[in-house]
Amino acid sequence: MAITVSLVALFGLVLFFLLRSKTLGWGSAFIAIMFGFFLASTGASGPINQLTHAVIDAIRNM
Secondary structure: HHHOOOOHHHHHHHHHHHHHHOOOOOHHHHHHHHHHHHOOOOOOOHHHHHHHHHHHHHHHOO
């Protein structure tokens, strides 16, 4: 778990700087995929899924 959280932080930080510098390409796509993959295996996946469902339900009920 500790390794996963540190990889999430590392990939998130790299992705943040890539997006900030507008350097988008295949490398950025790989970093984004790896960030999502490792984020899904942390404890943050439950609240993220709940937030996503809440937003979808709110849009659907508009």
